Amino acid sequence: MSTQKQSKVRLGIIGVGNMGSGHIANILAGRCPEIEVTAVADINPARLDYARSKIPEVAVFNTAEEMLDSGLIDAAIVAVPHYFHPKYVLECFKRGIHVMSEKPAGVYTKQVREMNEAAKSAGVVFGMMFNQRTDCLYRKMRELVQSGKYGNIRRTSWIITNWYRPQAYYDSGAWRATWSGEGGGVLLNQAPHNVDLWTWLAGMPLAVRAGCSEGKYHRIGVEDEATIYAEFPGGATGVFITSTGEAPGTNRLELVFDRGRLLLENGRLNVLRLGVSEREFCFTSKAGYALPDITEENIVLRPERDGHSLILEDFARTILSGTPLLSPGRDGVNELSISNAAYLSSWTGRRVELPLSPASMAEFHKLLTAKRSAEQSGAAGTRGEAANTSDIGGSEYNARWTTRW
Amino acid sequence: MSTQKQSKVRLGIIGVGNMGSGHIANILAGRCPEIEVTAVADINPARLDYARSKIPEVAVFNTAEEMLDSGLIDAAIVAVPHYFHPKYVLECFKRGIHVMSEKPAGVYTKQVREMNEAAKSAGVVFGMMFNQRTDCLYRKMRELVQSGKYGNIRRTSWIITNWYRPQAYYDSGAWRATWSGEGGGVLLNQAPHNVDLWTWLAGMPLAVRAGCSEGKYHRIGVEDEATIYAEFPGGATGVFITSTGEAPGTNRLELVFDRGRLLLENGRLNVLRLGVSEREFCFTSKAGYALPDITEENIVLRPERDGHSLILEDFARTILSGTPLLSPGRDGVNELSISNAAYLSSWTGRRVELPLSPASMAEFHKLLTAKRSAEQSGAAGTRGEAANTSDIGGSEYNARWTTRW
Numbered sequence: 001m002s003t004q005k006q007s008k009v010r011l012g013i014i015g016v017g018n019m020g021s022g023h024i025a026n027i028l029a030g031r032c033p034e035i036e037v038t039a040v041a042d043i044n045p046a047r048l049d050y051a052r053s054k055i056p057e058v059a060v061f062n063t064a065e066e067m068l069d070s071g072l073i074d075a076a077i078v079a080v081p082h083y084f085h086p087k088y089v090l091e092c093f094k095r096g097i098h099v100m101s102e103k104p105a106g107v108y109t110k111q112v113r114e115m116n117e118a119a120k121s122a123g124v125v126f127g128m129m130f131n132q133r134t135d136c137l138y139r140k141m142r143e144l145v146q147s148g149k150y151g152n153i154r155r156t157s158w159i160i161t162n163w164y165r166p167q168a169y170y171d172s173g174a175w176r177a178t179w180s181g182e183g184g185g186v187l188l189n190q191a192p193h194n195v196d197l198w199t200w201l202a203g204m205p206l207a208v209r210a211g212c213s214e215g216k217y218h219r220i221g222v223e224d225e226a227t228i229y230a231e232f233p234g235g236a237t238g239v240f241i242t243s244t245g246e247a248p249g250t251n252r253l254e255l256v257f258d259r260g261r262l263l264l265e266n267g268r269l270n271v272l273r274l275g276v277s278e279r280e281f282c283f284t285s286k287a288g289y290a291l292p293d294i295t296e297e298n299i300v301l302r303p304e305r306d307g308h309s310l311i312l313e314d315f316a317r318t319i320l321s322g323t324p325l326l327s328p329g330r331d332g333v334n335e336l337s338i339s340n341a342a343y344l345s346s347w348t349g350r351r352v353e354l355p356l357s358p359a360s361m362a363e364f365h366k367l368l369t370a371k372r373s374a375e376q377s378g379a380a381g382t383r384g385e386a387a388n389t390s391d392i393g394g395s396e397y398n399a400r401w402t403t404r405w
Numbered sequence: 406m407s408t409q410k411q412s413k414v415r416l417g418i419i420g421v422g423n424m425g426s427g428h429i430a431n432i433l434a435g436r437c438p439e440i441e442v443t444a445v446a447d448i449n450p451a452r453l454d455y456a457r458s459k460i461p462e463v464a465v466f467n468t469a470e471e472m473l474d475s476g477l478i479d480a481a482i483v484a485v486p487h488y489f490h491p492k493y494v495l496e497c498f499k500r501g502i503h504v505m506s507e508k509p510a511g512v513y514t515k516q517v518r519e520m521n522e523a524a525k526s527a528g529v530v531f532g533m534m535f536n537q538r539t540d541c542l543y544r545k546m547r548e549l550v551q552s553g554k555y556g557n558i559r560r561t562s563w564i565i566t567n568w569y570r571p572q573a574y575y576d577s578g579a580w581r582a583t584w585s586g587e588g589g590g591v592l593l594n595q596a597p598h599n600v601d602l603w604t605w606l607a608g609m610p611l612a613v614r615a616g617c618s619e620g621k622y623h624r625i626g627v628e629d630e631a632t633i634y635a636e637f638p639g640g641a642t643g644v645f646i647t648s649t650g651e652a653p654g655t656n657r658l659e660l661v662f663d664r665g666r667l668l669l670e671n672g673r674l675n676v677l678r679l680g681v682s683e684r685e686f687c688f689t690s691k692a693g694y695a696l697p698d699i700t701e702e703n704i705v706l707r708p709e710r711d712g713h714s715l716i717l718e719d720f721a722r723t724i725l726s727g728t729p730l731l732s733p734g735r736d737g738v739n740e741l742s743i744s745n746a747a748y749l750s751s752w753t754g755r756r757v758e759l760p761l762s763p764a765s766m767a768e769f770h771k772l773l774t775a776k777r778s779a780e781q782s783g784a785a786g787t788r789g790e791a792a793n794t795s796d797i798g799g800s801e802y803n804a805r806w807t808t809r810w
Binding site (some may be wrong): 022054154155157159161164165166168169172209211212213216217218225227229231235237241243245246248249250252254256263272274278281282283285286287288289290291292294300349350 | 447527558559560562564566569571572574577614615616618621622623630632634638640642644646648650651652653655657661668677679683686687690692693694695696697699719754755756798
């Protein structure tokens with residue numbers, strides 16, 4: 001890593017699949033002027049040819065390690081299947097290379113804690129590709145939560161079921177939607193964005209109860225629908241529902257406060273504000289069936305640009321100027337803790353406390369290992385190997401991971 | 406009971422509190438021409454005076470038994486606190502008197518099964534006051550579910566948190582919101598209407614997981630917020646969220662089907678219909694990120710009149726002409742099974758199967774008894790006795806129990 005004052009971050013991409021090629025398209029379109037793609041690595045020669053065809057001057061490597069040792073990059077995007085995120089992120093940190101990791105950061109929370117410790121020791125920047133954090137409506141919502149003007153959160157509910165995927169999506173890669181390849185389903189692949197935003201807005205829960213439906217809509221062994229009930233500090237509660245089986249699906253996020261309600265749906269933030277805190281009204285109203293005064297406002301904000309490029313730009317700015325990251329690696333633990341706990345709760349039928357106790361973590365690993373074994377022996381109905389059809393353009397890629405209302 | 410062909414049902418009212426006086430107001434307003442109130446019974450002399458002042462010709466009794474033995478009534482409304490519903494309903498059936506019971510039918514499912522058996526043996530009509538079943542939007546929704554044109558239900562979600570009650574409501578009767586007086590909170594008192602409608606629309610679940618927050622918003626020992634996750638036959642799932650602590654609260658019911666989605670909110674039924682079943686599309690689409698064709702329609706229907714009077718009219722018609730009941734007593738078991746199971750799940754942190762096994766029922770009774778004992782010894786923070794302020798007019802009573810959007 002160069003210690004001189006730089007004007008551009010030299011970026012390497014580990015894995016030129018769906019996400020990696022999307023990032024290349026974004027950078028080539030001029031959306032991240034502080035980033036230059038100088039190298040790519042992929043074990044699939046066809047993906048390297050694809051990269052060469054897009055960026056003739058790029059250096060290509062058959063292994064990530066060769067690229068990391070080449071001296072050609074200051075930072076890397078890790079865009080390989082989930083199970084390999086911790087391995088390559090740690091390889092980068094060993095060499096003092098900054099990392100932007102695709103979500104989820106790993107499959108187990110323990111790994112992600114180690115990754116954060118390694119980043120800290122190496123003194124490098126570790127960011128998570130939670131691109132939806134850049135959406136102006138979520139940012140507005142967070143601003144209102146943090147302002148304190150609505151008081152404490154009492155209840156949250158997010159129905160985020162518009163991650164629809166037909167079977168063809170799952171058949172596009174044999175690693176997809178398997179316990180061995182991804183370590184989970186919709187909670188690990190599509191909804192981490194939303195679980196992250198949920199904790200970004202409402203904080204971390206103390207316990208969850210969950211029901212995950214495995215193979216409800218598709219020929220897959222992992223869950224394609226999940227429902228989580230969470231208990232937060234101070235008595236607040238929350239429900240999170242996600243699915244890849246609903247067409248067109250719903251995206252509706254409701255936060256209830258002492259002094260009002262924020263409701264995000266159809267690209268609109270609806271704000272109900274109480275004239276007096278419900279807490280005060282509850283204990284002073286003489287009438288048994290009264291309501292406090294309520295005012296209503298609607299906020300419509302249109303996204304300025306694609307969230308992935310905003311996250312990359314923020315990442316580059318942090319590397320170059322030391323500004324705080326919008327989506328730091330330490331937050332990768334939060335959404336993963338929730339999905340780990342949700343699986344454990346669903347499999348055992350029991351309420352699970354957070355942070356996961358060593359006993360809960362051991363039970364989770366044991367049950368996940370059993371799922372993987374059953375899958376590998378064919379008992380869980382795995383799918384055959386299929387071609388990885390990841391030769392996609394930038395616009396489709398953007399649409400795929402950007403908030404849909 | 407008269408065996409002659411009658412033109413009017415002679416009705417007695419057991420309990421002239423909030424609900425009983427509301428029914429009197431409705432009938433006096435001419436909304437149930439096939440019903441005549443001929444007698445009332447209440448242990449509180451002030452309530453009998455109230456009845457006399459409204460209906461000078463009515464016969465008044467200090468005990469229900471005297472009224473039931475008087476020969477003055479063919480049918481009775483049971484409108485006493487929940488714990489007494491089974492007792493008085495059974496007293497009626499012993500004497501061949503038809504019954505319309507306020508909800509919930511009882512506090513334990515076992516009681517309600519016995520009540521239904523007794524009604525059958527006596528050959529009398531047993532109806533439940535699920536007045537919201539008469540709402541034209543819920544009726545339209547049921548018609549669309551039953552039509553089969555949307556295929557099977559895959560997921561349901563109901564956020565019904567607009568049952569707001571300030572503390573003054575709970576303080577209006579010492580029996581309110583206690584384990585001893587009502588046997589539960591929002592699930593037993595306010596939301597039975599919605600739990601009933603949920604099962605009326607989506608059927609009975611096979612299992613539930615639930616979290617009930619006791620005294621979250623009020624100085625009460627029972628739950629004022631509840632969240633239920635349900636598993637239905639065929640893999641469908643559902644979430645039900647209710648609360649008396651949110652001002653103004655939400656009423657949003659979503660049913661997702663193979664061929665579309667029905668969404669009820671703000672007095673409007675939004676219908677999304679797919680051109681092809683999602684099941685077919687899922688396995689025939691060649692594209693990994695496609696959606697089937699969708700058409701949208703909005704249905705707005707305004708209620709013609711108050712639901713309580715429609716239920717009473719339907720009850721009278723069944724007694725006089727034998728037409729099927731819109732809201733039969735046998736359905737009282739459904740919502741009660743769900744609330745019993747939800748309490749058990751919340752208390753134990755475990756998934757609970759339905760119908761409740763004898764072991765689950767025994768565990769539920771044991772835990773409920775412990776709650777009652779703790780309450781009676783003052784450990785659970787019971788409130789002091791307060792005046793029952795139930796001298797209310799018909800319009801407030803109607804508004805209180807009618808669907809709010």
